[in-house]
Amino acid sequence: MGKETTYNFLSGGGEMGKLTRSKDWSKTSLGTPDTWSQSLRTTLGIILNSKFPMFLWWGPELLCFYNDAYRPSLGNEGKHPSILGMKAEEAWSEIWHIIKPLIDQVLEGGQSTWSEDQLIPIYRNGEIQDVYWTFSYSPVHNEQGKIAGVLVTCTETTQKVNSLKSLKDSNQRFWQNITQSPIAMCIFRGPNYEVEIANDLMLSLWGKSEKEVLKKPIFEGLPEAKGQGLEKLLDQVYTTGEKFTAIERPVDLPRNGKMQTIFINFVYDALRESDGSISGIVAIASDVTDQVLARKTIEESEKRFRTLADNMHQLVWMADAKGWIYWYNQRWYDYTGSTFEEMQGWGWQKVHHPDHVDRVTQKIQHSWDTGEIWEDTFPLRAKNGDYNWFLSRALPIRDEKGNITHWLGSNTDITSQKIAEEQIQSFAYELEKKVELRTKELRESNNSLKKSEMRNHLMVDEIQDYAIIYLDSEGNIENWNKGAEKIKGYHEKEIIGKHFSVFYIQTDKENNVPQKLLTLAKEKGKAAQENWRVRKDGSLFWASVVITAIKDGNNSIIGYSKITRDLTEKKAADDKLKASAKQLKLKNQELKKMNKELQSFAYVSSHDLQEPLRKIQTFASRIADKEKEVLSERGLDYLNRMQNAANRMQILIDDLLQYSRTTTAEHKFELTSFNKIVEETQQTFKEELEQKGAKFNLGEDVNLEIIRFQFRQLLSNLISNAIKFAKKDTSLVVDIKTKTGIGNSFGIDSLSPKKQYCNITFSDNGVGFDPQHNEKVFEIFHRLHGKSEYNGTGIGLAIVKKIVSNHNGIIMAEGVLDQGVTFNIYIPINRPKPKAR
Amino acid sequence: MGNGFELLLADDDQDDCLFFEEALHELSVSAGLTTVNNGEALLKLLSENNRKLPNALFLDLNMPRKNGADCLVEIRQCNNLKELPIIIYSTSYNPEIANMLFEQGANYYIRKPKTFSNLKKVILRAIELVKGEHNRPPTKDLFLIQP
Numbered sequence: 001m002g003k004e005t006t007y008n009f010l011s012g013g014g015e016m017g018k019l020t021r022s023k024d025w026s027k028t029s030l031g032t033p034d035t036w037s038q039s040l041r042t043t044l045g046i047i048l049n050s051k052f053p054m055f056l057w058w059g060p061e062l063l064c065f066y067n068d069a070y071r072p073s074l075g076n077e078g079k080h081p082s083i084l085g086m087k088a089e090e091a092w093s094e095i096w097h098i099i100k101p102l103i104d105q106v107l108e109g110g111q112s113t114w115s116e117d118q119l120i121p122i123y124r125n126g127e128i129q130d131v132y133w134t135f136s137y138s139p140v141h142n143e144q145g146k147i148a149g150v151l152v153t154c155t156e157t158t159q160k161v162n163s164l165k166s167l168k169d170s171n172q173r174f175w176q177n178i179t180q181s182p183i184a185m186c187i188f189r190g191p192n193y194e195v196e197i198a199n200d201l202m203l204s205l206w207g208k209s210e211k212e213v214l215k216k217p218i219f220e221g222l223p224e225a226k227g228q229g230l231e232k233l234l235d236q237v238y239t240t241g242e243k244f245t246a247i248e249r250p251v252d253l254p255r256n257g258k259m260q261t262i263f264i265n266f267v268y269d270a271l272r273e274s275d276g277s278i279s280g281i282v283a284i285a286s287d288v289t290d291q292v293l294a295r296k297t298i299e300e301s302e303k304r305f306r307t308l309a310d311n312m313h314q315l316v317w318m319a320d321a322k323g324w325i326y327w328y329n330q331r332w333y334d335y336t337g338s339t340f341e342e343m344q345g346w347g348w349q350k351v352h353h354p355d356h357v358d359r360v361t362q363k364i365q366h367s368w369d370t371g372e373i374w375e376d377t378f379p380l381r382a383k384n385g386d387y388n389w390f391l392s393r394a395l396p397i398r399d400e401k402g403n404i405t406h407w408l409g410s411n412t413d414i415t416s417q418k419i420a421e422e423q424i425q426s427f428a429y430e431l432e433k434k435v436e437l438r439t440k441e442l443r444e445s446n447n448s449l450k451k452s453e454m455r456n457h458l459m460v461d462e463i464q465d466y467a468i469i470y471l472d473s474e475g476n477i478e479n480w481n482k483g484a485e486k487i488k489g490y491h492e493k494e495i496i497g498k499h500f501s502v503f504y505i506q507t508d509k510e511n512n513v514p515q516k517l518l519t520l521a522k523e524k525g526k527a528a529q530e531n532w533r534v535r536k537d538g539s540l541f542w543a544s545v546v547i548t549a550i551k552d553g554n555n556s557i558i559g560y561s562k563i564t565r566d567l568t569e570k571k572a573a574d575d576k577l578k579a580s581a582k583q584l585k586l587k588n589q590e591l592k593k594m595n596k597e598l599q600s601f602a603y604v605s606s607h608d609l610q611e612p613l614r615k616i617q618t619f620a621s622r623i624a625d626k627e628k629e630v631l632s633e634r635g636l637d638y639l640n641r642m643q644n645a646a647n648r649m650q651i652l653i654d655d656l657l658q659y660s661r662t663t664t665a666e667h668k669f670e671l672t673s674f675n676k677i678v679e680e681t682q683q684t685f686k687e688e689l690e691q692k693g694a695k696f697n698l699g700e701d702v703n704l705e706i707i708r709f710q711f712r713q714l715l716s717n718l719i720s721n722a723i724k725f726a727k728k729d730t731s732l733v734v735d736i737k738t739k740t741g742i743g744n745s746f747g748i749d750s751l752s753p754k755k756q757y758c759n760i761t762f763s764d765n766g767v768g769f770d771p772q773h774n775e776k777v778f779e780i781f782h783r784l785h786g787k788s789e790y791n792g793t794g795i796g797l798a799i800v801k802k803i804v805s806n807h808n809g810i811i812m813a814e815g816v817l818d819q820g821v822t823f824n825i826y827i828p829i830n831r832p833k834p835k836a837r
Numbered sequence: 838m839g840n841g842f843e844l845l846l847a848d849d850d851q852d853d854c855l856f857f858e859e860a861l862h863e864l865s866v867s868a869g870l871t872t873v874n875n876g877e878a879l880l881k882l883l884s885e886n887n888r889k890l891p892n893a894l895f896l897d898l899n900m901p902r903k904n905g906a907d908c909l910v911e912i913r914q915c916n917n918l919k920e921l922p923i924i925i926y927s928t929s930y931n932p933e934i935a936n937m938l939f940e941q942g943a944n945y946y947i948r949k950p951k952t953f954s955n956l957k958k959v960i961l962r963a964i965e966l967v968k969g970e971h972n973r974p975p976t977k978d979l980f981l982i983q984p
Contacts, residue, residue: 610928611850614951617951618856618952647951
């Protein structure tokens with residue numbers, strides 16, 4: 001130690017100031033303080049007087065300086081005070097490799113350094129200690145502006161780091177606690193309740209794997225729990241911080257792919273940060289489903305027992321091991337008219353008969369004491385004061401160890417039984433007397449029965465058209481009439497005693513038909529059959545058989561009557577009729593099919609014929625237009641005739657098409673104003689009608705359910721007929737009138753008498769026809785006039801008739817030669833109901 | 838083919854195609870005519886990319902491979918063909934079938950006339966209607982073009 005020299009810049013500075021002043025600096029490369037540069041002096045002055053830990057390396061050898069504030073970091077028995085004025089490399093040899101690069105960075109003109117909570121173990125307190133620092137190295141410039149030293153400002157953060165570390169450790173322990181907790185636990189973090197951690201128990205409670213729920217909001221990982229009110233509970237805890245406890249709350253959770261109601265006891269508690277704010281919720285839960293279900297089962301069975309007991313006819317009660325009765329069923333109260341308060345314990349004695357109560361008490365006490373089953377008979381008072389007799393029993397109920405836990409007792413009302421016992425005696429006597437009387441009566445009626453039987457036999461015997469046979473209960477023939485002999489061919493002597501199955505054909509016998517018929521008669525009283533039977537000579541006859549069971553007064557079978565008729569001839573006639581009906585049906589079907597084919601032929605052929613015909617017409621028109629000049633007059637005439645013929649064919653084909661269409665097209669019935677449809681149709685003939693100066697008189701309108709396009713066709717055919725057959729010198733007048741009424745009001749047999757019809761009358765003042773043609777005009781291709789006179793195909797009225805019959809109606813024509821025609825159409829106002837089938 | 842008015846005729850009947858062509862010629866309307874002879878060829882032609890759509894299609898019903906009614910349905914299912922004027926051009930006329938075709942989106946109906954002069958009339962009428970942008974008759978009653 002050198003002597004203390006006084007330098008202004010070294011004044012103050014506490015212990016380190018003193019040490020710095022007293023150090024013999026002449027041995028160092030810096031030399032004595034009076035030679036130190038101004039910048040070193042200034043810097044040292046700041047350091048030594050600062051209360052913040054500081055350290056300085058100065059000069060090329062980086063000699064060490066430090067202040068009092070820094071001093072504790074060096075500990076006891078360490079570098080202090082020896083490193084003062086020592087070269088950095090020697091003083092900090094143990095960490096030189098850490099700090100050298102930082103020092104170099106500063107010396108080479110780089111940036112100041114900043115290190116936070118860095119572990120720099122140093123030698124102090126006699127050992128290498130782990131010390132954490134937050135520190136900065138900064139350059140100190142000399143007068144020439146060069147970097148001459150490195151200033152270290154630092155603070156030791158070992159304590160802070162350690163406490164942080166222990167906080168982390170305790171956090172980890174907390175997590176570990178949750179994971180290993182014997183109860184289901186988890187932490188929901190944040191306002192979305194993200195699952196931060198959940199132990200296995202919680203996962204299995206949720207029925208989820210860790211992967212499904214971890215780091216996800218709980219209602220996303222466990223959507224099954226949504227909408228069960230849990231969201232609200234969590235929100236409440238999260239916002240208020242108040243703990244929530246649930247007992248046996250039912251929650252639906254997934255179990256083995258299905259939802260199941262789980263009963264859970266759980267607690268939600270807020271997790272608070274150090275500042276008191278809530279950052280999550282810790283949940284603790286335990287599955288108490290088994291307990292709850294077990295309890296519910298007990299409650300259920302208890303309830304069932306009470307319901308059963310209350311609805312029993314007996315009076316039922318339960319007592320504890322000492323015989324204290326603590327429960328009666330409802331019947332007890334209903335019967336005695338008492339209350340539980342009066343009856344509990346030994347209160348039952350109040351409804352016992354005074355003559356019996358001591359005996360009963362003594363006997364039951366014996367059972368209470370010994371555990372023997374109790375049985376007794378005694379009267380009990382009803383609420384109306386009467387006493388009924390009861391048979392009573394009580395059974396001890398024991399636990400697993402065999403100790404009696406309680407008694408179950410019942411009292412059965414046997415009053416009526418007692419009375420019955422007394423009555424039986426007198427009954428027996430009465431019965432004996434009655435039997436005697438009855439026997440006498442039977443004997444008498446037996447005689448009269450014999451008489452009536454004889455009468456019966458006589459009658460049966462004489463009947464010849466029916467075989468009447470009596471069978472015993474086994475089916476053996478007991479009796480046989482003349483009719484039977486005639487029909488079956490056996491004589492009475494050879495058949496009595498044989499089984500009636502001899503009349504059956506072989507296959508029926510094999511199929512057990514005779515026995516089946518007997519069984520049927522036995523069960524239903526009667527069995528009937530029509531089938532082949534065998535005569536004695538082996539020939540077959542068609543038999544109608546009725547077997548009737550005969551019963552005695554006790555309703556037991558004593559035999560059967562069997563009535564057989566020979567229906568062979570009737571059968572033959574029936575068969576013939578059936579065969580011809582079948583043939584007729586086949587013929588009918590064939591006809592229908594042919595008809596249908598014909599219709600489709602008409603449709604297809606007329607349709608396809610149109611095409612070439614049109615070509616002929618068009619080409620003819622081309623020739624007539626373009627080649628007129630080159631044709632001779634005769635050629636032109638031929639062409640003209642050809643065109644006429646083609647045009648007629650055109651009309652014929654169109655009509656044929658119409659006709660087949662009215663048959664094949666779908667029928668759609670619509671409610672339609674009749675006059676409106678007449679007017680519409682009239683419009684299409686506007687020009688021709690004007691030419692003829694035609695006048696239409698329409699009657700009252702009526703709404704009809706009709707197939708519109710067909711009806712339009714019908715009217716159009718009638719109108720065009722009227723135009724065609726109008727008189728040449730008179731203007732055409734057409735009257736179209738309607739009248740409605742039920743079928744029989746028109747006096748026409750073929751109308752349904754009760755159905756509502758509309759009678760449409762269509763009459764003109766044309767040339768008319770002889771009434772002898774009234775029927776024929778509707779025949780297809782039937783024409784009354786020569787082609788040159790009135791052209792036409794003879795299909796128009798056939799179409800009209802067809803349409804009317806499509807509407808289930810009829811049409812009639814009345815012609816008067818030179819005066820005109822009247823058509824009467826009758827159609828149902830409402831559409832025909834679709835036929836069955 | 839010019840860039841003027843273009844007609845497309847789908848008809849398998851060679852005579853009818855000839856009539857149509859001659860009628861168009863005699864009418865001296867400036868319109869180009871393309872003819873296809875069956876339904877499949879028609880649909881193929883209409884589905885060709887980069888091809889200018891015709892201004893109107895005359896569609897026969899009774900054609901081999903694919904008939905006119907089926908073509909109509911398929912054409913109306915294509916988004917770019919929904920507005921194509923289609924004039925049914927058939928020998929027969931059944932009001933029920935005509936109604937159905939109207940419902941399915943046909944614009945007009947021509948029953949092939951029996952005389953050449955009438956043929957010219959109906960073709961001219963159809964062209965006028967399409968040109969006048971009366972693409973669609975206001976009611977079913979006006980569906981059928983009559984000479």
